[in-house]
Amino acid sequence: MSDSKNKILNDEAELTLEEKWEKATIANNFIFYKVMRNNPDVCKELLEILMQIKIDHIEMHSEEVIEIDYGKKGVQLDVYAVGDEKGYNLEMQASDTYELPERARYYQGILDVQELNSGDEYRNLKDSYVIFICVQDIFKKNLAKYTFENLCVEDPAIKLKDRAYKYFFIAENYDKILDERQKAFLKLVMSNESTDSFGSRISKLVEDAKHNTQWRKQFMELERQMAYKFREGKAEGRNEKAEEDAIALLAEGDSPEKISRCLKMPLEKVLELKERIPVKEE
16 A cells, blocks of 8 residues: 555544544545435436446335344445346445455345345346445556456356446546546545536535534444444454464463463463463373
8 A cells, every 4th residue: 555545544543533524525435325325316327427327217225234144144235226127236435345356246145135035036136236436446457447247267258147247446546437427426536526517416415414413423423333343353353462472482381370471361361272282292
């Protein structure tokens, strides 16, 4: 990651919750979610711009969280919209989580499950489009748009024709895309600069969203939850590292009492870890 991007991430980390809310743009997935779900006509126009097709109408899915089955991982989608023969999942992604291809695969499978009822034929599945709008180039190939569909490895000219498509639009590479409306939207995501009427409309909706006190409260609570999970994860990581160090020292022959003192770990825990070390045969 470049120094400038590191600086942006560091600056954001130092902002208060109020400052984060005030500085949020359409690139913030919470703002994106609120603007799109509450303005279906804007969502429809954005889909038309990104997909370069004319859409007759869309219906926003009523469920924010899709649960599959007890004990299975559900998903919270930014935007899930359906037309007569097509289904769209539209996601804003400000950072690379290093799992977006797998997420796209999982989302597509879940959307297909949502579309078919018992007794339906598989051919009744809608064309499925999972679309990620990314700030960073997660594939590092300097493209503004990456499109994926299933092809035959032995002969790529043969398409599976399962009607499942994945798109990744890259905001930081907006100047490399040819379509002017796509370029204008990606530039808005990247720099918060409106260069056409659609971008200006979105910017106005973003400002309106930030005057909604209920949404502000929801944003603050979500940020607090995320910060708590992050701290919890860091603490868990430190505990795992301490356990690894303790096991290594035990294997070297250091006494549990010494390890307990040096690593500030309860002696009972060190003794428990000692039981995991295989006894060396004489």
